[in-house]
Structures are given as structure tokens and as C-alpha cells.
Amino acid sequence: YLIHEGLNSAQADQVSELVVMFRHIITIPYMPDPQGAYFIYNHMNLIIQESKGKPEEMLLVFCDMLASVAVIRNIPGSHQAYAEYIYQEAKQVYVLLAERTGLTGLANRIRDELFFFEKPEEFLKIRNGLRDKQMLGRDKKGKPLDYENARSDWEIVEKDVIMHKLGQLLNLEVFELQMRLKGIYSIWKKTQDHPDKYSSYEKIGDTFGVRLI
Numbered sequence: 475y476l477i478h479e480g481l482n483s484a485q486a487d488q489v490s491e492l493v494v495m496f497r498h499i500i501t502i503p504y505m506p507d508p509q510g511a512y513f514i515y516n517h518m519n520l521i522i523q524e525s526k527g528k529p530e531e532m533l534l535v536f537c538d539m540l541a542s543v544a545v546i547r548n549i550p551g552s553h554q555a556y557a558e559y560i561y562q563e564a565k566q567v568y569v570l571l572a573e574r575t576g577l578t579g580l581a582n583r584i585r586d587e588l589f590f591f592e593k594p595e596e597f598l599k600i601r602n603g604l605r606d607k608q609m610l611g612r613d614k615k616g617k618p619l620d621y622e623n624a625r626s627d628w629e630i631v632e633k634d635v636i637m638h639k640l641g642q643l644l645n646l647e648v649f650e651l652q653m654r655l656k657g658i659y660s661i662w663k664k665t666q667d668h669p670d671k672y673s674s675y676e677k678i679g680d681t682f683g684v685r686l687i
Contacts, residue, residue: 496534499524504563518571536580539568543587547594561591579629582657589659600658600675609681610655625655628682640686650687656680 499521505513525531543564546557565588572581590597601621604610610624619627633653640649661681665672672678 492528492531492534495525495528495531496538499531499535500538504559504567514566514570517567518574521567521571522575532575536568536572536577539564540580540584540587543584543591546587547591557591561588564588579654582654582660585659586657589662593662596662597658600661603675604681607676609676621655621658628655629653636684652683652685652687654683656683 502517502520502524504517521535522532525535542560546560549557564584569581569584569588572578572584586597604624605618605620608618610619610621611627613619613623633651636653637651640651656678661675661678664678665675
């Protein structure tokens with residue numbers, strides 16, 4: 475089928491290998507033991523080992539988990555045990571694994587989905603409030619940006635503009651630019667950790683972040 479779709483034999487073999495590895499990794503059972511930390515790190519190491527160091531394989535696994543946590547809030551009550559299973563696996567294993575492999579943005583996205591599942595009213599209050607109070611900027615038509623559009627605009631469009639300008643500097647030939655829109659869970663967590671300083675999400679001033687290395 476892959477060859478019929480235009481791939482050569484070598485490319486088809488490579489895709490088939492990735493799919494076989496992917497199916498094997500996502501069937502690794504999530505069975506936390508009372509010791510907690512030992513199991514979690516052992517599980518992460520097993521995922522890394524089974525991916526054979528292939529970045530594309532790890533991204534497939536993360537995308538599968540992100541897709542799973544995005545729908546658990548819609549799982550009917552009769553299947554809440556399954557939703558809780560995915561929630562705990564994502565929280566205890568995949569968030570930490572994403573951070574461990576340098577995928578901080580992906581870890582934040584998974585955290586946001588888990589936060590939406592756990593505290594939907596708090597999540598929507600912050601997400602909608604950021605838009606309604608015009609804290610994320612405006613689009614070309616002057617309408618307030620919602621969270622997802624603001625993240626794409628900041629982390630992709632604005633990043634390309636700044637990258638181009640930095641690339642024109644004579645003394646800055648090699649650099650890394652990281653730009654992020656603070657996750658909704660991270661915003662909420664900051665208000666919980668420092669309630670005296672941040673009594674609400676409106677008080678937080680580092681919603682947009684830039685790091686130049």
C-alpha cells in the first residue's frame with residue numbers, strides 16, 4: 475500500500491518499522507506500584523529503550539498520548555475508570571518524560587489537557603478570561619485572540635520574524651531562540667503557589683516568554 479502511494483521500498487520499510495515499534499510501545503502496560511517513583515522512571519526508561527533512540531518514534535508516542543488526553547473529558551461516566559487510567563499514565567509518566575527529553579512545550583500541552591479534565595471550570599475561567607480581557611493581543615481585524623491562536627501567533631509567526639531579524643546581526647551567527655505562551659495550568663499553579671503576590675491570573679506578567687541562547 476505504501477509503495478502504491480508513492481513511497482519507494484526503503485521508505486515503506488522505514489514507515490512500517492516505525493508503526494510496528496509504535497504499536498509495541500503504546501501497549502506497554504501502565505501498572506503503578508506502591509513505591510511510585512521507581513516504577514515511573516522504569517516505565518520511562520522502557521519507552522526510551524523500545525523507541526531505539528528514534529526521535530520520530532518518540533514524537534509518535536507523545537502525539538498519541540496528547541490525542542488521548544484531549545478526549546478523556548468526553549468519555550461517558552460508565553467508562554470513567556478508563557479515563558482515570560489515561561489521566562494517571564499521562565500525569566505520572568508522559569509529562570515527566572516530555573520534560574526529560576527536552577520537550578517542555580509538549581509537557582505543558584499535556585498538563586493543560588489534564589488540568590481541563592480535572593478542573594474544567596478553572597481551566598475555562600482562565601482561558602476565556604485571557605481572551606475576554608484582551609490579554610493575548612488582537613488579530614489583524616482587531617478581535618481579541620483566543621489562547622490557541624495566540625500561541626500559534628507567538629510561537630510560530632512572531633518567532634520567525636524575530637529569528638529573521640536576529641539572523642541579520644553580524645555578531646550573532648549561531649543561536650537558539652525559544653518562545654512560549656505560558657500554559658493555562660502553569661498560570662493557575664502560579665496563583666496557587668504565590669496567592670499573596672498573584673491573587674488572580676490577571677496579575678501574572680510573564681504570560682509571554684522569550685529565551686535567547
